[in-house]
Amino acid sequence: MAAGRHGGYRENEFRDRESNFELSRRDFANGKEDYDRVRNSNGSREYERGRGRGDIRDKGRVRQKDIKEREVVNGGYRSASSKSDSGSSGGGIGGPRRCGLAARTVDREPGELSSESDDAIESESQVKDASVSKLMENGGQSPPPQRKRKFSPIIWDRDEKEVNNLSRSRASMTVAAALPPPPPLPKAYRQSPNVVPDGGVQISPVKSTKDESVERSSSSFEPPLAPGSGGRALSESPVELSPGSPKQRWGNDLEAEQIEDDDYVPTRNISSSRWAAGNNSPVDEGEIVDDEEMPRRRRKLPPSESLESGVQNKLLSPELGELRREGSERSRAKSSESDELVARARSLSGDDYTGNNLDKDDYMEIDEERNKNYSSVSQSDTDSGDDDDSRGTPEPSPSALPQRSLNMLQGCRSVDEFERLNRIDEGTYGVVYRARDKKTGEIVALKKVKMEKEKEGFPMTSLREINILLSLHNPSIVDVKEVVVGSSLDSIFMVMEYMEHDLKGLMETMKQPFSQSEVKCLMLQLLEGVKYLHDNWVLHRDLKTSNLLLNNRGDLKICDFGLARQYGSPLKPYTHLVVTLWYRAPELLLGAKLYSTAIDMWSLGCIMAELLSKEPLFNGKTEFDQLDKIFRILGTPNETIWPGFSKLPGVKVNFVKHQYNLLRKKFPATSFTGSPVLSDSGFDLLNKLLTYDPEKRITAEAALNHEWFREVPLPKSKEFMPTFPAQHAQDRRTRRIMKSPDPLEEQRRKELQQGHLGTGGVLG
Numbered sequence: 001m002a003a004g005r006h007g008g009y010r011e012n013e014f015r016d017r018e019s020n021f022e023l024s025r026r027d028f029a030n031g032k033e034d035y036d037r038v039r040n041s042n043g044s045r046e047y048e049r050g051r052g053r054g055d056i057r058d059k060g061r062v063r064q065k066d067i068k069e070r071e072v073v074n075g076g077y078r079s080a081s082s083k084s085d086s087g088s089s090g091g092g093i094g095g096p097r098r099c100g101l102a103a104r105t106v107d108r109e110p111g112e113l114s115s116e117s118d119d120a121i122e123s124e125s126q127v128k129d130a131s132v133s134k135l136m137e138n139g140g141q142s143p144p145p146q147r148k149r150k151f152s153p154i155i156w157d158r159d160e161k162e163v164n165n166l167s168r169s170r171a172s173m174t175v176a177a178a179l180p181p182p183p184p185l186p187k188a189y190r191q192s193p194n195v196v197p198d199g200g201v202q203i204s205p206v207k208s209t210k211d212e213s214v215e216r217s218s219s220s221f222e223p224p225l226a227p228g229s230g231g232r233a234l235s236e237s238p239v240e241l242s243p244g245s246p247k248q249r250w251g252n253d254l255e256a257e258q259i260e261d262d263d264y265v266p267t268r269n270i271s272s273s274r275w276a277a278g279n280n281s282p283v284d285e286g287e288i289v290d291d292e293e294m295p296r297r298r299r300k301l302p303p304s305e306s307l308e309s310g311v312q313n314k315l316l317s318p319e320l321g322e323l324r325r326e327g328s329e330r331s332r333a334k335s336s337e338s339d340e341l342v343a344r345a346r347s348l349s350g351d352d353y354t355g356n357n358l359d360k361d362d363y364m365e366i367d368e369e370r371n372k373n374y375s376s377v378s379q380s381d382t383d384s385g386d387d388d389d390s391r392g393t394p395e396p397s398p399s400a401l402p403q404r405s406l407n408m409l410q411g412c413r414s415v416d417e418f419e420r421l422n423r424i425d426e427g428t429y430g431v432v433y434r435a436r437d438k439k440t441g442e443i444v445a446l447k448k449v450k451m452e453k454e455k456e457g458f459p460m461t462s463l464r465e466i467n468i469l470l471s472l473h474n475p476s477i478v479d480v481k482e483v484v485v486g487s488s489l490d491s492i493f494m495v496m497e498y499m500e501h502d503l504k505g506l507m508e509t510m511k512q513p514f515s516q517s518e519v520k521c522l523m524l525q526l527l528e529g530v531k532y533l534h535d536n537w538v539l540h541r542d543l544k545t546s547n548l549l550l551n552n553r554g555d556l557k558i559c560d561f562g563l564a565r566q567y568g569s570p571l572k573p574y575t576h577l578v579v580t581l582w583y584r585a586p587e588l589l590l591g592a593k594l595y596s597t598a599i600d601m602w603s604l605g606c607i608m609a610e611l612l613s614k615e616p617l618f619n620g621k622t623e624f625d626q627l628d629k630i631f632r633i634l635g636t637p638n639e640t641i642w643p644g645f646s647k648l649p650g651v652k653v654n655f656v657k658h659q660y661n662l663l664r665k666k667f668p669a670t671s672f673t674g675s676p677v678l679s680d681s682g683f684d685l686l687n688k689l690l691t692y693d694p695e696k697r698i699t700a701e702a703a704l705n706h707e708w709f710r711e712v713p714l715p716k717s718k719e720f721m722p723t724f725p726a727q728h729a730q731d732r733r734t735r736r737i738m739k740s741p742d743p744l745e746e747q748r749r750k751e752l753q754q755g756h757l758g759t760g761g762v763l764g
C-alpha cells in the first residue's frame, strides 16, 4: 500500500491556473525521480545530523547577523547564556547539508546555520544522531532505501451493523477471532514490523529509541538533578523559585478553594485507598511524604516481569519498552509508581495485561458494590465515546478492574507536594496549572483530569493519555514525569514539564508570523515527534497549534494525547469524530471507513500553513462548512485525484465543483501584499501534506526528508529562535479569542441529534 502512496499525487492534484503549468511541468519531469531521491537520499537527514552538535563557526557568524536582525522579528532573542545552551538535546537544529545547494549567507535568516562544516563533524554526528527517527533507521546511519509505512492503516467499517453490534455486546474474545491479526507485538519481540511491498511483514531490527545519545542530548536540556530529589530536576527557571507566600499554597487562595471543591468528587465507596482510608488525612501542607514507604509497597510487584516486561513488551511497540528500560538517569528517575500506573492504566484501557504477575497481597479488599461501580471503567472504555474496545482487545474481567484501578494510584505522591502558581488553561479533558515542586523547586505543569463529565468512572481518555505519555520519550513529545493525586482518588494530576507557550496562544500575540526558517525549525521538530508516534503505532488524532508547546529554548513539544490511539492493534471501530474541526482530514469529514497516520499528516499541513500565515487555514464552523472551505481552496476532489472518493459515506450529493487549487495564491512565491511567501519546494511540501487521497499524502518520514528543509533559508537553529515573554502568569484562556470547535462537544451534539451513531461524514 505504501508503495503507491505518493505515486499519483503530482499528476492528479489540482493546481491553480497560474502555477499549474509550471509546477506540473516540473513535477511531471522530475516528480517521481525527485521524490525517490528525496526519500532515499542518504544525506537527507541533515536536520537530525544537526541536532545536538551545533556548528560553532556558523553560530558565531550567524549570531552577529542575528543580533542585527533581532529587531525585525517577533519577540526577542535569548540571551547569550541561553544561546550557549548548545549542548542540549538536540542542541539546536544544525544547518542541513545542502546537497549541492549553495546557501548564500545573504539568504540566511537569523539563527540559520550553514552546513559548511557538516563534513567535518560528520563522524561526530553519526554518534550523536540520536533523534528517534534516526534511530529507527537501519544502522542509525542513513535511511533505508525504501522505508514504508509499517502497518496497514486502521480501519473499520462503521456501517457494518454486525460489527457494531458485536462491538457493543463487548463480546470481544469471539469477535477478535474474526478480525485481522493484531500487529505483531508478542512479548518476545524486539523488532518492528514493516510492511514490505509484497504485503508481507518484514521484521527489521529495532533500535532503542532511547539510546544513550538520546538521553544525553535530551537530558542536557535538563537542569541538574537535585540531590535527594529522586532524580527530579531542579527548576529550569530560578526566577520562579521565589518563596511562595501562604496565599500561593496549593488549594489555599480563593480560586484554589474553589478548585478544591471541584476536586472533591465522592469517592464512590472507595475506602481502601491510602488517601481515602488507609491514611485518612490528606497529606498536609509541608508534610513530607514517606517516599520510602511507597516504593516498599510497590515492590511487591515481581520486578523482573511486572510492568516493564508485561507492559512495555506489549504496548505501543516493542521499542517503547526498550526505551524506558535502557534509559538513562532520567528514565530511571521516573518514579516506579509511574511504571505501575502505566501497567494498570493499560489494563484498564483494555491492553493486554499481565495482572497475574501482581502479588495478590498488593491488592486491597474491595467489596462487590465497588466492583459494580468500577465496572463502569470498562464500560466507558470507548474511543471518544462512540466506539468500542471490544473488537479484539481482550478486556480484563470487570471484577478485576476495581482492584487495578485502586491500586493504580497507590504510591503516587500527593498534589500537596506542589505549590500551585496559577491556572494556565482549561481544555476539554482537564485544567492545566503551573506549579512548583516544593521539594525540588522545579516548575511543572499539572494537568488535572476532569472528572465531572465522567459519571461512570475514571475517564478513559485520561487513562489513555497517561498511559501513552508515560510510555513515550522523545524530545518532541511533552514529558510526563509522574502522576499525583489530590484529596481523593478522583482527583488525579499529570505532572508534566512546563512549557512557556503554546503555538496558538503565541501566534495570537505575535505581530508578524514566523519566518520561513522559523517555520522550518518548528516543522522539523513537529515532524520528528509525529514520525516517532507513527513509528510507535500511535495516532495523535488531535494535532493543532494549541497542542504544540514551545519553550524559550526553541523546543517544540506535542501535548494533549487525550484522543491519541494505538493503531494497528486489533481492531475496533474508531470514531471519525477525532481531530479538531479545523485540522480534520477530509476523509474523516467525509466519514471514511479507514483512517490512519495520514490524518495526522493533514493536520500538519494545516499547522504549517497556520505557522506561515498566523491564521488558521480552514476555519470551518461545521463539518459541512469545513469541507466547503477546503474545497474552495484546494478544489473539489474527484475519483481521478482520489480514487474511492465518490464512495465515501459523506459524498451523497454533488458538491459544487471548484476546479482549481488556489492554495498558491494564499502562499505565493513572492508577495507585495504581505501574504506569506513560500518557495516552490515549500509549497510542494504543503501540497503534499494537504493531498486529498490519504494514500498519497506524504508521510512524516518523507516530509522530514523534503528538500524544503535543505534549501535556503535553512531551518533556524532552536537556540536562535525568538523568545517571547512567558505567558505563565496569564490564564491562556483569556488569550484565546478563537477556538476551533471541540470534537467531543461536537460529537455529543451529533449523538444527541441522531440518537445513535450515524454512518459518519458531513452528509452521512
Ligand SMILES: Nc1ncnc2c1ncn2[C@@H]1O[C@H](COP(=O)(O)OP(=O)(O)OP(=O)(O)O)[C@@H](O)[C@H]1O
Binding pocket: 424, 425, 426, 427, 428, 429, 430, 431, 432, 445, 447, 478, 496, 497, 498, 499, 500, 501, 502, 546, 547, 549, 559, 560, 561, 562, 732, 742
Ligand atoms: N506541559 C505544559 N506546559 C505548559 N502549558 C501546558 C502544558 N500542557 C498543556 N498546557 C496548556 O494547557 C492547554 C490545554 O492542555 P491540553 O491540550 O493537554 O488539555 P485538553 O483538556 O486535552 O485540551 P483540548 O481541549 O485542547 O483537548 C494547552 O493548550 C496548553 O496551553
